[in-house]
Amino acid sequence: MGTRPSPLLESVAAEAAREAHPLKLSLIVPATDTPSTLEACLDAIHASFDQPSEIIVIDSATGPGAGLARNNGAAxxxxxxxxxxxxxxxxHPDAISRLHAHFEANPETAAVFGSYDDKPSAPGTVSSFRNLxxxxxxxxxxxHVGTFWAGLGAVRRDVFxxxxxxxxxxxxxxxxxxGIRLAExxxxxxxxxAILGxxxxxxxxxGMVKTDFLHRAVPWMELILRHGHASTDLNLGWKHRASALSVLVLIVAAVLERPFAVVAAFAALVALNSAFYRTLRRRQGVVSGLCGIGLHAIHHAVSIAAVPYAxxxxxxxxxxxxxxxxxTAPAGRQSA
Incomplete structure (x- = not known):
């Protein structure tokens, strides 16, 4: 009976195989709505430190939704x-190389995604708040998370x-x-x-209210009900749920004219999100930072309102x- 190679030798062999056959990256951009930002998006990709093997832009729709366009690109x-x-x-110039490095170094990783940076290009208080x-x-x-984001993310093709x-x-x-299906x-x-765009x-x-209600909160509730469990990742984390509860208490207290409860709920909202509000103030100034608290309360209120609807x-x-x-079920046999 032969002896199995040591874990060290297996690791060396795996590393040699990866170096001999580096992973190829296919970059897919859904652009079926003729976005004015497409040129800037592609310019940044071409200026990246690590160039993908191919860039696929899907600019003709075979049906509604970015998911279908991404599937067409993947095909x-x-x-x-x-x-x-x-x-x-x-x-960012190093975003693609960081994605590449993750998969090369971690063969067990199926998907990786990043984040928006803290310098959104669109002006205005609402744009700054939502992007930040x-x-x-x-x-x-x-x-490690149980979700996925396709704004700037990657998946192994075989897993996909x-x-x-x-x-x-x-x-x-x-x-x-x-992401939920992959995690399951x-x-x-x-x-x-560190992977930024x-x-x-x-x-x-x-637009924010409409998106938060119809395109975020309602689909989120449908996903939770369909999969039978609620994630605690990203904006469904416990701090964000507590923030939503604070806003709910604030609204109820205001309707019932309970000023002490209003102040307490507002203080809880600020305390729970102090780090985020400091980011708003640092990036956009004091006025925008204060406006951001109100916008954040609206964001949570819209999500709360979506729950019974969903x-x-x-x-x-x-x-x-x-x-x-x-x-449509076939009729059963009738007994005599």
Whole structure:
């Protein structure tokens, strides 16, 4: 009976194999809505320290949703790693090389994603708040997670294909859904906050409220109900839940005219998010920082309002599905 090589020899052999056959990166940019930011996005990719083996831009839609566009790009890709970059993101020069290094050094890692930087290009208080909120959440959530972000993230192609890619029927949070499915399958997903890109999206207050309600909170609740559990990663972490609870208490106390409770709830909100508010003040000034507290309260209030709506919508969906199944089910044999 032969002897098995030592772990050291196996490690050396694996390292030699990786050096002999470096991983190929295929970078995919969904751009089906003709984004004005696409040129800046591609310029940054071409200026990166580490160039991908191929850049695939999907600019013609075969259906709605960025997930379908990304799937179409993945079907054309020839690389070992699928790198997804949104068309309104300008990657930092070392972002792609950092992604590459993760996969080369950690064969067990299935997916890696990064963060927006703290210098969003779009002017205005609302744009600064929304982009910096995303930045702060990712920067404070480093490590192994049970979700994924396709704004600046990468997945091993074999893992992506085995998971079935992005759900083409899901118009929002299709990347989060993919991450949950990968985590449920036991795959390792890493958030590295050093992998950075500048977000160029311009936000308005109405756009923020609409996005937070229809494109974030409602789909999030649907994912939680469908998968049967709630993640504690990123903006579903316990601090963010406590912040939402503080806003709920603040609203109820204001309606009931309980000033002491209003002050206590507001103080709790500020205490829970002091680090984020300091970031707003440092980057945007005192006035924008103070406005950010109000915008943050609105952000949580919208998410709270979405919960009963999402529960009702999910219940209706389940009832319709059950009725549809009962109509299409074959009739049973009748006894004499």
């Amino acid at each position: 054309l890709a020839t690389g070992d790693i699928l790198v997804f970059v949104d068309a309104d993101v300008v990657v 909120l995303h930045h702060h959440v990712h920067q404070t959530s480093a490590g 294909e085995e998971a079935g890619g992005f759900d083409p029927d899901r118009l929002w949070l299709e990347d989060v859904d993919l 399958a036991g795959e390792e997903i890493v958030l590295d906050p 500048k977000h160029m999206k311009r936000w308005t207050l109405l 529960l009702a919508a999910y219940a209706v969906q389940r009832l319709r599905k059950r009725d549809s199944e009962s109509v």
